[in-house]
Amino acid sequence: MIPISWYLLLSATLFCLGMVGFLIKRNVITVFMSIELMLNGVNLSFVTFAHMWHKVNGQIFVFFVMVVAAAEAAVGLAIIIAIFRARGTLAVDRIDLMKL
Amino acid sequence: MITVALHHGFIFLPKLWLIPLLPFAGFLINGILGARLPKWVVTAVGLIAPAWSFGLVAIAAVTVITQGPRVLPMAEDLGSWISAGSLHVDFRFVLDQLSLTMLLIVTGVGFLIHVYSVGYMHSEKGYWRYFAYLNLFLFFMTLLVLAGNVLLMFVGWEGVGLASYLLIGFWYQKTTAADAGRKAFVVNRIGDFGFLIGIFLLLGNFGSLDFADIAAKLAMNPGWAGGILTTICICLLIGAAGKSAQLPLYVWLPDAMEGPTPVSALIHAATMVTAGVYMIARTHFLFDRSPAAMTVVAIVGAATAIFAATIGLVQTDIKRVLAYSTISQLGYMFLGCGVAAYSAAIFHLMTHAFFKALLFLAAGSVIHGLGGEQDLRRMGGLWKKMPVTFWTMTAAVLAIAGFFPFAGFFSKDAILYAAFLSGTNGKIFWAVGLFTALLTSFYMFRLWYLAFLGKPRSPEVHAHESGWSMLVPLVILGILSVCGGWIGAGRMGAWLAPSVGAHTVEAANNNLEIYLSVIAVAVAALGWLIAHLLYREGSKRAEQLASTFSAPYRLLLHKYWVDELYSKAIVKPLLAISRFVLEWIVEYAILGGLAWLLSGSAVFGGAVLQRWQSGNLRSYAAWLAAGAAVLLVFALAPYFLGAYGINVKWAGW
Amino acid sequence: MHLILFFVFGGLCLAGAVNLLLQSHPINSALSLVVVMSSLAVLYLMLGAEFLAAAQIIVYAGAIMVLFVFVVMLLNAGREERTMGSRAAKVVGFPAVAVVLAVIATTILKAQGLGTASLSDPITSTEDLSRVLFHELLLPFEVTSVLILIAILGAVALARSSDGERRASK
Numbered sequence: 036m037i038p039i040s041w042y043l044l045l046s047a048t049l050f051c052l053g054m055v056g057f058l059i060k061r062n063v064i065t066v067f068m069s070i071e072l073m074l075n076g077v078n079l080s081f082v083t084f085a086h087m088w089h090k091v092n093g094q095i096f097v098f099f100v101m102v103v104a105a106a107e108a109a110v111g112l113a114i115i116i117a118i119f120r121a122r123g124t125l126a127v128d129r130i131d132l133m134k135l
Numbered sequence: 136m137i138t139v140a141l142h143h144g145f146i147f148l149p150k151l152w153l154i155p156l157l158p159f160a161g162f163l164i165n166g167i168l169g170a171r172l173p174k175w176v177v178t179a180v181g182l183i184a185p186a187w188s189f190g191l192v193a194i195a196a197v198t199v200i201t202q203g204p205r206v207l208p209m210a211e212d213l214g215s216w217i218s219a220g221s222l223h224v225d226f227r228f229v230l231d232q233l234s235l236t237m238l239l240i241v242t243g244v245g246f247l248i249h250v251y252s253v254g255y256m257h258s259e260k261g262y263w264r265y266f267a268y269l270n271l272f273l274f275f276m277t278l279l280v281l282a283g284n285v286l287l288m289f290v291g292w293e294g295v296g297l298a299s300y301l302l303i304g305f306w307y308q309k310t311t312a313a314d315a316g317r318k319a320f321v322v323n324r325i326g327d328f329g330f331l332i333g334i335f336l337l338l339g340n341f342g343s344l345d346f347a348d349i350a351a352k353l354a355m356n357p358g359w360a361g362g363i364l365t366t367i368c369i370c371l372l373i374g375a376a377g378k379s380a381q382l383p384l385y386v387w388l389p390d391a392m393e394g395p396t397p398v399s400a401l402i403h404a405a406t407m408v409t410a411g412v413y414m415i416a417r418t419h420f421l422f423d424r425s426p427a428a429m430t431v432v433a434i435v436g437a438a439t440a441i442f443a444a445t446i447g448l449v450q451t452d453i454k455r456v457l458a459y460s461t462i463s464q465l466g467y468m469f470l471g472c473g474v475a476a477y478s479a480a481i482f483h484l485m486t487h488a489f490f491k492a493l494l495f496l497a498a499g500s501v502i503h504g505l506g507g508e509q510d511l512r513r514m515g516g517l518w519k520k521m522p523v524t525f526w527t528m529t530a531a532v533l534a535i536a537g538f539f540p541f542a543g544f545f546s547k548d549a550i551l552y553a554a555f556l557s558g559t560n561g562k563i564f565w566a567v568g569l570f571t572a573l574l575t576s577f578y579m580f581r582l583w584y585l586a587f588l589g590k591p592r593s594p595e596v597h598a599h600e601s602g603w604s605m606l607v608p609l610v611i612l613g614i615l616s617v618c619g620g621w622i623g624a625g626r627m628g629a630w631l632a633p634s635v636g637a638h639t640v641e642a643a644n645n646n647l648e649i650y651l652s653v654i655a656v657a658v659a660a661l662g663w664l665i666a667h668l669l670y671r672e673g674s675k676r677a678e679q680l681a682s683t684f685s686a687p688y689r690l691l692l693h694k695y696w697v698d699e700l701y702s703k704a705i706v707k708p709l710l711a712i713s714r715f716v717l718e719w720i721v722e723y724a725i726l727g728g729l730a731w732l733l734s735g736s737a738v739f740g741g742a743v744l745q746r747w748q749s750g751n752l753r754s755y756a757a758w759l760a761a762g763a764a765v766l767l768v769f770a771l772a773p774y775f776l777g778a779y780g781i782n783v784k785w786a787g788w
Numbered sequence: 789m790h791l792i793l794f795f796v797f798g799g800l801c802l803a804g805a806v807n808l809l810l811q812s813h814p815i816n817s818a819l820s821l822v823v824v825m826s827s828l829a830v831l832y833l834m835l836g837a838e839f840l841a842a843a844q845i846i847v848y849a850g851a852i853m854v855l856f857v858f859v860v861m862l863l864n865a866g867r868e869e870r871t872m873g874s875r876a877a878k879v880v881g882f883p884a885v886a887v888v889l890a891v892i893a894t895t896i897l898k899a900q901g902l903g904t905a906s907l908s909d910p911i912t913s914t915e916d917l918s919r920v921l922f923h924e925l926l927l928p929f930e931v932t933s934v935l936i937l938i939a940i941l942g943a944v945a946l947a948r949s950s951d952g953e954r955r956a957s958k
Contacts, residue, residue: 052808068808757879
C-alpha cells in the first residue's frame, strides 16, 4: 500500500535530476542522456496516473513518448556525430558558433 | 421667396442666405474656372452676384419702408452648427434696421466698385482672380453683417481679413505688396485675439453667443454693470481696433494702399474697416452697461482721429493721404460710439462710405489717367484734362470737410453734438473733434489743390479722362455725397432705435446744435483758407513752413516713427525669440533629443540583449529551465494562492 | 512487500540518476542510465503496466541505450575536460530547478484524493492497450510510424553526408 504521491514525487525527482544534469554536464552525449532521464521521469508520472484512474490512456501516452524518444535519440546522436566531425570536440562549451 | 399677402401693399423679404451665397457662387465660378473663361464671362459673373444681392437688399428695404419697421427683425435659422454640451451655436441670420443699413451700403457701394473695377483692372492678367477675391470679400462681409451670433460674425470677420490679405497682395510678385498683405493680416490677428478672448468671456458669462439671447439676459438683470462687462467690452474693442485701424493697431492701413485702388476704396474705406464700428453698434447693449469701456472707446476714437489727421497733413502719396483720412474718420465713428450716439456713428459710417469711396475711386481715376503716378508733387492742372473726375472729387472733398449741405456735415455734426452733450469729458472730445475737422479740411483741400489745380508739374505725361465704366460710379457716388446727408438727417436715430437703442437724437434743431454747426462750418472754411494760402498756384509758403518747422515736419512725414518703433520693440524681439525657440529648443533639444533618445535606447538595448546570444549551450539551457519555472509558477499560482484566500483567475483556472 | 520493492527499485532509480550526474566518463553515465531504465521497468510492473515494462526494457534499455553506448564508442569520448563553464547556468539554472521541484512537490503533497497503489490492483492487459491504440488512436499510431521513417532518413543523412563527399572527391 503505497501512496500514489510517492510515485509522483519519485517522478518529479527524476525529472529535476535530469534538469540538473543538462545544466552541469560538459559532454554533449551526457547532456543528451540527461534529457532521456527527464523523459523517463515523465513516463513514470503518466503510468502512475493511468493506474490511479484505471484508464489506459496514460500508458498509451507513454508508448508514444517512447517512440518519439527513440526517433529523437537516433536523430540527435546523428547530429552529435556530425558536430564531432565538424568541430572535433564533444565539449558543450566549445560548440558556440551561434555566438553573435 | 417669402411672399406674404397683406391687406395692402406687399411684403417681400428675401431668403437671407441668398445674400451671402450669390457672391460666394461668383467666387467659386471665377476662382475655379476664371482663368479659362473669356473676359466678358468673368465680368458678367463678377457683376451679377453683387447686383443680385443688392437687388434683394433694396427690395427688402423698400418693403420695410413701406410696411414700417414692424416686419423687422427678421431671423432665419439654417440649422445647428455647434451643439456640444451646453454650447449651442446655430447658423442664424438676422435682418434688422442696423444690418439692413449696413447691407445697403455694402452691396450698393460694393456693386459700384465692381463696375469701376471692370475699367480699372481691364488690362490685368489676374483679372479673373481679382473678381473672385472681390466676390469672396462680399460673401464674408455680408456674412458678418447678417450674423445672428458672435461666432458666425467672427467667421465673417476672419474671412474679410483673409480677403483683404489676398487683395492687398494682389500683385504678389511685388515684395512691398506681399509684405503689406502679411502685415495687414498679422495686425488684424492681434486684434482678433482680443476679440476671441471677448467671445470666450461672453460664453462664460452668458452661456450663449446669440445676440438676442445676450441682450435678453442683460435686460433681465438691469443692475448688472461694470466689472466683467467692462473686460468683455475692452476685449471686443481690441478686436474692433484691429479691424478698424485705430490706435495702436492702425499701422496696416497705410501699407494696404499697395493693393489696387478699387480695393482700397471698397475694403479699406467703405466696408471692411467699418466692421469694427458695426460690431460695437451690434453689441451696444454690452457697452451701455460699462461707462468705463465707453470712455475708453471715445478716447481711442478721438486720439486716433487727431493722430491720423496730423500725419495726413504732410504725406505726398495721394493714396496715403486718403488712408490716414480714413483712419481719422473711423476715429470719429468710434468717438460717436463712445458717447453712446450709435446711430450718429452709423450715420457717419454711411456718409463716409459714400465720400471716401468716391475719393479713392477718383484718386484711382487720376492714377489711371496719369499712367500710374501717385505722387502729389508731380500732379497738377488736372481739372482741365479730367473734368468729371475733378467735379466729383470736389463734391467728395466738400463732403468730408463738412460743408453744409453736403453729406459729411450732417453726420459729423451729429457726432460732435452728441460728444458735446456728454459731460465735461464730452467737451474735451468735442474740442478734439473740432480741431481734427480743421485738419481734415486742410489736408483734403491741400490734396485738391496739389492734384487738380494749378499748372501741371509733369507735363510730359498725357493725362486722359477715364472710361465710362469708371466714371459712372464716380458720378453716382458724387450724387450720394451731395444728397446722402439728407437721407439720414433727423431720421437716423429713430430709424435705428430698435437696433441700437434710442440714446441721442441728432438734429434736434435746437439753438445749441445750430450754434455748434456754425462753428464747425466756420472751422472747415478756415481749413480751406489755410490750404488756399499755402498751396495755391505760385505760393511757396508751404516749403517755407516745412523748412522753418523742419523737426515737426519730419516727425509727421515719418508718421511719428511708429512703424520703426513697432519693428524694434515688438517685431524684432519676437522674431529673435521664435527663431531661438524653433532652432534651438524645438529643432535641437526636442527633436534632436527625441531622436537621440530613441536611437540610443535601441542601440543600448541591443547591446545589452546581444550578450544573451552567447552561443553557450549551457546558458541557453539555464534560461530554458528558468522559463519553465516561471511558466509553472504562473500556471499553479491560483492553486497556491487559493489556500490563502487570494483568488486570482488566470491560466484556465 | 510492495513497500520493499518500491524502496529497492526506487532507490536504484535515484542512485542511478545521481550517479549519472556524478560520473565524469560518459560510458559510466550511460551504464547508470541503463540501471535507471531497468528499475523503472520494474516500477511499471508494480503499477500494472506489463506491456510497458517489457517495452521499456526492449526499446529503452535495449535499443536506445545501446545506441548511446555505440556512439560513445564510435566517437571515442573520453573523460570530460574542464571547460570555462557558464555563469548563467549556475546563477539562473539552479534556482530555476529548485523552484520547479518545489512547486511540483508542493502541488503533489497538497493534492487530495490521490489514493494508494497496491500489488493487488488489476493489471492492464495488452489487449486493453491495443484495443484503444488500434481503434481510437489509429491515426496517431500510423503517424508515429511515419515519424520513425523520417527519423531514420534524417539520421542516415546526417551521419553519412561528409563521408560520402570524402569518398566522392577521392
